[in-house]
Amino acid sequence: MTVAEGIDRVRERIDAARSRYGHADDVTLELAAKTRTPETCREAARALAERGLPVVLGHNRVQEALSTAPAIREVPAASIHLIGPLQKNKINHALNCVDLVETVASRELVEELDIRASRNCMKLQVFLQVNTSGEASKHGCSPEDVPSLVEAVELSPSLRLEGFMTVGLRSDDEAAVRRSYMRLRELRDDAAERLAVAESDLQLSMGMSQDLEWAIAEGATVVRVGTAIFGPRPAIG
Numbered sequence: 001m002t003v004a005e006g007i008d009r010v011r012e013r014i015d016a017a018r019s020r021y022g023h024a025d026d027v028t029l030e031l032a033a034k035t036r037t038p039e040t041c042r043e044a045a046r047a048l049a050e051r052g053l054p055v056v057l058g059h060n061r062v063q064e065a066l067s068t069a070p071a072i073r074e075v076p077a078a079s080i081h082l083i084g085p086l087q088k089n090k091i092n093h094a095l096n097c098v099d100l101v102e103t104v105a106s107r108e109l110v111e112e113l114d115i116r117a118s119r120n121c122m123k124l125q126v127f128l129q130v131n132t133s134g135e136a137s138k139h140g141c142s143p144e145d146v147p148s149l150v151e152a153v154e155l156s157p158s159l160r161l162e163g164f165m166t167v168g169l170r171s172d173d174e175a176a177v178r179r180s181y182m183r184l185r186e187l188r189d190d191a192a193e194r195l196a197v198a199e200s201d202l203q204l205s206m207g208m209s210q211d212l213e214w215a216i217a218e219g220a221t222v223v224r225v226g227t228a229i230f231g232p233r234p235a236i237g
């Protein structure tokens, strides 16, 4: 299967889920590109552009984002998201190659990003990452911390809150997985109400290869898909 065929198949899954669950708005397919080469990333970005789809690629590591960014940016209007945790000492590198950080989960990171973005005279887009499954291994703030983090981002002149992100519960139990996605939607709806903006102004980045239908059922506006498009990841090490 080529990357382009993978994109077509996943788009079919997205559209089938949208009609099944009555999801009127389109869902952005973000390609989770960890471990893929610059050439593969560029091929994937071109395939999205050829189909008239938004060109959004997500990287887990700043180093991978840096090394693939020149190839990805050959495609007009490409957008690169960081979907893995951001260490403080990598912030400047991240700001050089990333358009949006999906993994903001602490007040400290909000403050540090605001300072560095302001030095670069840029407005950085961010998602707040929430641990909605309660699994200890997962990155993200706790649901209780969301209101204060939303406020912290709102008070940061160089950051713009674009939405929320979660990595769902890893399980075959549909009800349990959907509960974690529903939780993110509720947090988004609360935030929209407090900020007096439309819910649709705040994205919901949730759902991966194995469960994107369940995420769409709960209102995902962005799904992050890797293996269903690129095939299995090479073993690390």
Ligand SMILES: *Cc1c(COP(=O)(O)O)cnc(C)c1O
Pocket: 032, 034, 060, 083, 084, 167, 208, 209, 210, 224, 225, 226, 227, 228
């Ligand atoms: C790898 C990854 C994905 C995509 O996972 P697949 O199962 O390969 O689709 C999505 N989100 C994050 C944060 C990831 O690290």
